[in-house]
Amino acid sequence: MTLALDEILLVLLSREPASAYDLQRRHTQIFDSHRPVELGRVQAAVNRLERSGYLYVDTVTPLAKGYQNRPACALTVSGRRRQRSWLADVPEGASIEEFYVRGVLAVASADRETFDAFLRSSLTVIRQRQQGLADPAPDSPPALHAKVAFEQQMTGALLAWLQLLPGQRGHRADILPAPTTYP
Structure with a gap:
């Protein structure tokens, strides 16, 4: 069974907001190059999760100065419930x-x-x-x-x-x- 990237990203967001780029980087830090994920797949998953109401994307306030193209993603209440349920x-x-x-x-x-x-x-x-x-x-x-x-x-x-x-x-x-x- 292939694990859903959506679920993995929800867990990676459980501690603090992050951009799609940061999520890809966290994924690589945890799983090394054994389970690579392209930035395009991460962005598509972020879009799906936002449409589903599991995360909020703040397009107004970038995570860091000079990175306006990297909006912050954060879990919503339902996203946190889904993340906890998937792990537990x-x-x-x-x-x-x-x-x-x-x-x-x-x-x-x-x-x-x-x-x-x-x-x-x-x-x-x-x-x-x-x-x-x-x-x-x-x-x-x-x-x-x-x-x-x-x-x-x-x-x-x-x-x-x-x-x-x-x-x-x-x-x-x-x-x-x-x-x-x-x-």
Whole structure:
């Protein structure tokens, strides 16, 4: 499943307003060049999110002097709700990739409450997944044994990684400014 850029941008806006250019730069800082995103795609997503009422674009006041072509984008109340919901409500069928992206974003950008909700939801999903991974019958095809063994190992590794995430945050949430939201 391809993760929606819209959701990622909402999380990147959770702490402070940013221009489309700044959002692209934040995306690159978090995901390196492994998941590049072009500025045109970011701008298209910003336009969609604005039309949907999830963010506000201030075309009057630029973020920095001399950057009139970089209007500030900020979450609206409904955008903040959507951002929190996306991070906190991890679906049962989430892929390893989805856990990774949500987890990295939660560490980098989420407030403590949203991070904790993400972690609780993720751990619940992974533990349920682990319980459902019973060993196949001895006479099952070798490929099924290999598949189940792979899933057991991946699920165990993901659980261990999720349990390490609180330590990755340190006290970052305590030193960041309060989030900015527009009506």
